Amino acid sequence: MRRTVFDGEHRTFRATMRAFIDAEVVPSFSRWNDDGLVPREFYYRLGELGILGLEVPVEHGGRGLDSFRHQAVVAEEIARAAVSFGSASTHVSRCLPLIDDLATTEQRRRWLPGSVTGETMFALAVAEPGTGAEPSDMRTTAPLSLDGTEYLLNGSKTFVTGGVHADRVIVCARTAAPNTEDPTYGLSLLVVDATAPGYRVGRALDTLGRKLSGTAELTFTDVRVPVTDRLGDAHRADTHLAAQLPRERLSIAVGAHAQARAAVRFAHRFTTERTASTVASFQNTKFELAACRTEVDAIEAVVDRALTAHDYGDLTPADAASAKLFCTESAGRVIDRCLQLHGGIGYLADSPIARLYADHRIDRIMGGTSEVLRTIIAADMGL
Structure with a gap:
């Protein structure tokens, strides 16, 4: 099914992101992984491309977008290639929204221009x-x-x-x-x-x-x-931080969907291209991939609904908790099953599916654990 949550502008932006990742991130990623750190200069490059300032007001050097959907495209393309932009997602998705909501005019003038260029992370x-x-x-x-x-x-x-x-x-x-x-x-x-x-x-x-x-x-x-x-x-820091939780949980849900979709892509490619024995010919493999795709479709529906609600200002704390809980728990199952289809190769630390498996695990902890989210949802139900 065609996703209606993205329009032509998003598709153009996606093509640009994919080309950038394929040309400038994938070739260097193994070296970055060995070093355990993204080079500091990489953030300047993200700044040049405008990725750090998508939602920063135009007067401070950003693009002034009032939608989270471009950020969702970035998350999906990062997961598709099983790479990382280092701490850029925290900078963009957690820190800049706090500044945008709370900073004075003078603080915005001092902090936002550098945050867009990568000079101030x-x-x-x-x-x-x-x-x-x-x-x-x-x-x-x-x-x-x-x-x-x-x-x-x-x-x-x-x-x-x-x-x-x-x-x-x-x-x-x-x-x-x-x-x-x-x-x-x-x-x-x-x-x-x-x-x-x-x-x-x-x-x-x-x-x-x-x-x-x-x-x-x-x-x-x-x-x-x-x-x-x-x-x-x-x-009043606790109040300020709590106000950001729906957006943070939406961001995690979006990332979980992106990782689950990427995991199915990797598993499908591996099982169909393996020459020693075409794993995809086994009935169990077909059933597993079909089940994983079905679950990813369900995750996508929840994410797209949450993205739309966020853009309209209708994403409640309970809605965000529900979206994060469903997406992260479901994605965990999908990624695990896709790793299983890779056999021993899936357990190698430098394999894309292993990176997705390890990277995703924190999603059920940060931004509110699954247990905390269940409490929030239950309270919203009057329980």
Whole structure:
């Protein structure tokens, strides 16, 4: 069936993305994978192509698009080739929307132009060692100075995607004590300059998948952050972050669909081209591929409906939770079955299907675990 969620402009953009990935990413990807990091210069190239600024306002150098569909095309083409753009997706899908929603006019002027060109790459630091992202357990502190001009940041963060290359990091820190009525009160978002004294990038984390994401630990020792670099309202970081969850979960659902579709493509190609024994001739293989395609069609229907709802401003938190839950759980099954069809070759770390398998696994954890999402959906049902 033809997908109506994309029009001619999207199809043209898709062709451009596919040509770019085939010509400039695929030939270098093995070397990047061996290095465990995307070259810093690659982000400048993404900036030249306009990929970093698709939804950034025109006055700040972006294209000013008000739809997530171009981002969906990028995710699908990345998965199709089983490659990675490093931490660019976090920069575009998590950090820039926060800035777009919360930044002052002066902050936009300072931060957005560089974010479009790749000169200023952003990361988001929320989780902490041993406590995760639970607001009541957050120990990173940033009290306001007596003269009210700066925050003094101390603490550490972990699982910071893009932390290795980040020029600015949006840090969630405790700027006031929580109150008994609202345990989430007291957290603020501070945009921290990576060159500030006391800012240190710790070890790069060796993750199961997404090896090129530049995920790292960060520590802050008496880092002075100007009050003009606070993003959004003081003491309301949890509210600001929660407002971004529907979009984040849509992004993860889109990626899950893209990975599942790519997995079926790889499995179909492998089983039909293998010369020692044409695996695709086996009845079980035919049935498995047919079942996987059917499941991908269902995932696609959910994703396309969610994309449309998002563009119309109708994607509720429960809708986004439902889409992410269904898409990530279903994609996990599809990718696993497609890896099985590859046999031993599918277990090799440098095979495309193995990369998809490892890269996808985090989708059922980040942006709200599957267990948390079920709780949200149940509450929306009045349960």
